[in-house]
Amino acid sequence: MAAADLAKKGGSPDGVQEMITKKRRRNDVLAAHAQQQTMDVDRILLKHQRQSHTRLIVSTVEARAAKRLKAKDEEIERIRIMNWALEERLRNLFMEDQMWRDVAQSHEATANVLRGDLQRALDVQAVHGGGSGHGQEDDAESCCWGENQVPLCAEEEVGTPVVEERPATGVGRCKGCREDAAVVLLLPCRHLCVCAPCAAAAQACPACGSAKNGSVCINFS
Numbered sequence: 001m002a003a004a005d006l007a008k009k010g011g012s013p014d015g016v017q018e019m020i021t022k023k024r025r026r027n028d029v030l031a032a033h034a035q036q037q038t039m040d041v042d043r044i045l046l047k048h049q050r051q052s053h054t055r056l057i058v059s060t061v062e063a064r065a066a067k068r069l070k071a072k073d074e075e076i077e078r079i080r081i082m083n084w085a086l087e088e089r090l091r092n093l094f095m096e097d098q099m100w101r102d103v104a105q106s107h108e109a110t111a112n113v114l115r116g117d118l119q120r121a122l123d124v125q126a127v128h129g130g131g132s133g134h135g136q137e138d139d140a141e142s143c144c145w146g147e148n149q150v151p152l153c154a155e156e157e158v159g160t161p162v163v164e165e166r167p168a169t170g171v172g173r174c175k176g177c178r179e180d181a182a183v184v185l186l187l188p189c190r191h192l193c194v195c196a197p198c199a200a201a202a203q204a205c206p207a208c209g210s211a212k213n214g215s216v217c218i219n220f221s
């Protein structure tokens with residue numbers, strides 16, 4: 001009872017001691033709080049730094065990715081153009097191939113017609129002719145195998161003495177070397193007047209002089 005009165009008055013040494021202790025404790029609490037605050041602020045700052053660093057990394061990566069994407073887009077465009085050009089080239093090649101096929105077919109048809117004509121001529125000759133040459137073989141060749149076209153000879157001059165002077169083999173002599181048999185038909189004049197080596201070397205028909213643009217080797221068998 002007496003001590004409480006003394007404390008209220010604030011004059012006793014015990015009361016002062018208690019006040020000092022309380023004050024110190026409050027200071028300790030405040031210091032701890034301040035330290036906690038500082039740590040919190042540090043943590044927030046660190047977090048913020050990390051976030052901004054992350055943002056920087058993300059934006060850098062995004063920029064690189066965009067750049068790479070653009071390069072890829074350009075490459076795709078380049079490949080697309082190249083692809084288009086290749087397709088165009090393929091189309092052209094296909095058309096060219098078709099054209100050459102047509103040309104080959106037409107040549108084959110021409111060769112078949114010529115072969116038929118020749119066969120007919122040889123058949124007719126086998127029926128009407130058969131005699132060996134009478135020293136005028138070369139003249140006969142000039143007429144039938146050189147200066148005139150084969151079908152003309154076969155159809156219109158069959159049976160004339162000149163035709164009968166053809167050799168029985170039905171194959172004339174080459175007008176180039178005058179040695180081998182004339183087995184190659186020159187185009188476009190259709191003169192059957194050269195052997196294979198002379199036909200390969202000839203620029204023009206030795207019978208009529210027209211420029212050679214093709215040749216057909218005739219199979220007599």
Ligand SMILES: [Zn+2]
Nearest residue numbers: 174177195198
């Ligand atoms: Zn020859």
Ligand SMILES: [Zn+2]
Nearest residue numbers: 189191205208
């Ligand atoms: Zn000719």
